[in-house]
Amino acid sequence: MKKYIALALTLCCLAPALLKGQDVDSVATNQSTQPRYYTPTSVPDPKVFGQEYYVSDPDRFLRPATIDAINSICHNLYHSVEVELAVVLVGNFDEDKWLAADFCQQLFNGWGIGGSERNTGVLLFFSYGTRDIRIHTGYGMEGLLPDAVCDMIIADNIYALSDGDYNKGILGMVQGIAEQLLTKEAKEELLLGWTPKRYNSDDDLIYHYIYLSFILLIVMTSIALSRINKADKASFEKRPAIIEKTDNLSKGIGCLSVFFPLTLPLLFFAFRKQRKTLRDVPYECPGCGKKMQKLPKEDFDRVSSEADKIENRLHIFQFDYWRCPSCGETHAARFKDKAYSRxxxxxxxxxxxxxxxxxxxxxxxxxxxxxxxxxxxxxxxxxxxxxxxxxxxxLFEQEQERIREQQRKEAERRSSYSGGSSRSSSGSWGGGRSGGGGAGRKF
Ligand SMILES: [Zn+2]
Ligand SMILES: [Zn+2]
Structure with a gap:
């Protein structure tokens, strides 16, 4: 058995090294030999890795440091003026099927780059095999990034691409686009559309919230009233079950109260009180049909069985004892106590x-x-x-479970770093569309 563990450990130590070796190989082969062909639907979407990823570079023309720099510029651009800038570098595509502009158009609309309402998306596209470089703009960007400006940004940096320095050329264009969109005038124009809308949606939210809390109050109250009405008439067997359901309902309302502090706590306390009174409503005698009387606490010991006493002491059940004044019949009503589930x-x-x-x-x-x-x-x-x-x-399963637990904790820790959002780690583009605007050249 020790042999297996040793073997497993060796494999674990070797795995990263093996993977790394593969990485280096793939970069070398992709750039030196035949570039891979892509279609607008086969380009990997960077949003799969998370909201903060803007670069798709499956054949690794860029260094990780360049990609980090671009991601951070794009992130800043999005959070300052809500423009989504996607940067795509592919090995090659079939020139007989698409012009670069058509390829970009399909990719752009397929992903939906930019917000869906204002279409503020930009796509910077590079194809190694066809020597294409193109800035493709969404409908909403045509005023701030007219074709002539796109062409100027390309012209300023294309020499680096021709020299084979893709890191410098692409980063230069990304910076050029960002500079263009972060001027004071551009910011004003870009931010004009949506600032007042935000206030509106906040107002709406409060209105819906108040509306919802009152609806909840009315619905819960009517459920409660019908329960109580039923419990009133129910027999020894049925009433404890109804009271228990009401109890669970009141616990649920207690939890909901955190979100609706306006109305629900009221109902919660009403339920609590109702539970007590429900236990005191006289039962009908199963023997003669007269109203029974509840015995005082002092008499409990006299009428309760040994089993009742033990269960009461262990907090499994609480008991109420009732006696019929005319025929003398006694009956116990039993309610689950806090230790019941144990x-x-x-x-x-x-x-x-x-x-x-x-x-x-x-x-x-x-x-x-x-x-x-x-x-x-x-x-x-x-x-x-x-x-x-x-x-x-x-022991193997126990170890696996321990590793899974560790990974779960690690994932939790990581997601709490990324802005505390409870969403899964993948993101998405805004849903914007392009009318085919922009400019491109061959490098
Ligand atoms: Zn009776
Ligand atoms: Zn037993």
Whole structure:
């Protein structure tokens, strides 16, 4: 077995090195030999990795540091003026099927670059095989990035591409686009459309919130009233169940109160009070049909059974005792108490008083084989002992579980860093469209 562990450890240590080797190889082959062909739908979408990724460079023409720099410029551009700038570098595409402008147009609309309302998207496209460089603009960008300006930005940097310095050329164009869109005039124009709209949506939200809290209050109250009405008339067997459901409902309302502090706490306290009064509404005598009377607490010991006493002491149940004044019949109404869920039903005496005692390991687990154990249970009322077998995960499974747990914690930690958003790690483009504007050249 030690051999296996050693083998596994060696593999784990070697894996990163092997992967790294592959990385280096692929960069070398992609750039030196045949470039890969892409279609507008086969270009990998960087938003898969998260909202802060703007660069698709599957054949690795750019250095990681350049990609980081571009991502940070694009991030700043998006958060300052809500413009989405996508940067795409592909090895090649089929020139017989698409002109660079058509390829860009399909890619642009396929991803939906830029906000869907104002279409503020820009695509910087580079194709190694066809020697194409193009800035493709969304409908909303044609005023700030007219074709002539796009061509000027390309012209200013194209010499670097011709020299084979793609990092310098692409970064230069990204900076050129950002500079153009971050001037004071451009900012004013870009931000004009949506600032007032934000206030509107906030107002709407508050209105909907107040509306919703009152609707909730009305719905909950009517549910509660119908429950209480039913409970009033129900028999010994049914009423505790109804009261219990009402209890659960009131717990739910208690939780909801955190979000609707305006109306729901009121209802929560009303429920609490109602629970007490419901337990005091007289039952009809099952024998003669007269109204029964609730016995005072001092009399409980006299009428309760041994089982009742034990269950009451262990907080499994609470009891109310009722007596009929005309025929003398007594009856107990039973309510689940806070420890109820810790016990189970007894097969011997039928009481809900079976508690877990301890467990013993019969067969210890090994690295590959599961183990066996036995859990001991005992009834608090009749003392009956029972055993339930259970399976113990193998050491390998335990280790896997530990690793999964670690990964889960790591992922949680990472997602709390990225702005505390609870969304999954992938992002998306805004849904913008292009009318085919922009400019391109061959380098
Ligand atoms: Zn009676
Ligand atoms: Zn028992």
């Amino acid at each position: 016990y189970s039903d007894c097969k011997q005496c039928g009481e809900h008083a079976v508690a877990y005692r301890d467990c013993t390991v019969k067969v210890h687990p090994t690295y590959s084989e599961r183990g066996e154990g036995s859990k001991r249970y005992q009834c608090e009322v009749c003392g009956n002992v029972s055993y339930v077998p259970y399976s113990i995960p193998s």
